[in-house]
Amino acid sequence: MRFLADIPDDDVKWLDQLAREQGKSRAAVLREAVRDYRAEAQSASSKKWLDIGFGAWKGQVDVGDSVEWQRRERASSTRPWDDDYEATKAEFPDLFDAEDDRQRQIYLDMVAGQYPDPKKPASR
Numbered sequence: 001m002r003f004l005a006d007i008p009d010d011d012v013k014w015l016d017q018l019a020r021e022q023g024k025s026r027a028a029v030l031r032e033a034v035r036d037y038r039a040e041a042q043s044a045s046s047k048k049w050l051d052i053g054f055g056a057w058k059g060q061v062d063v064g065d066s067v068e069w070q071r072r073e074r075a076s077s078t079r080p081w082d083d084d085y086e087a088t089k090a091e092f093p094d095l096f097d098a099e100d101d102r103q104r105q106i107y108l109d110m111v112a113g114q115y116p117d118p119k120k121p122a123s124r
Helices: 009-022 026-045 048-053 066-075 085-091 098-111
Strands: none
Touching: 009 026
């Protein structure tokens, strides 16, 4: 189908330049622009993905208590320099090992200023 549309001169110049750069006709660039805009508008307005995903974990029995599972998953990302390291370790001690504790002590020493300054490279 063909149709007429009024487009400002500056936009037509820009469109022609874009078409030249892409080695396409003005009409081809416009068709692609409409196709891409339509796909974007449809995906933005569609909430099907939300309906599909809602309740996906309902009835899962292999994770036990889902809230506890989520807390444990988050706790597994705790690093030695995180402020909640000690509290998280107290709650989930099996997630931490001696190396984590060693790294924590290094961090605490650095914060307290008990760690030596790094050596600066020699001047030339």
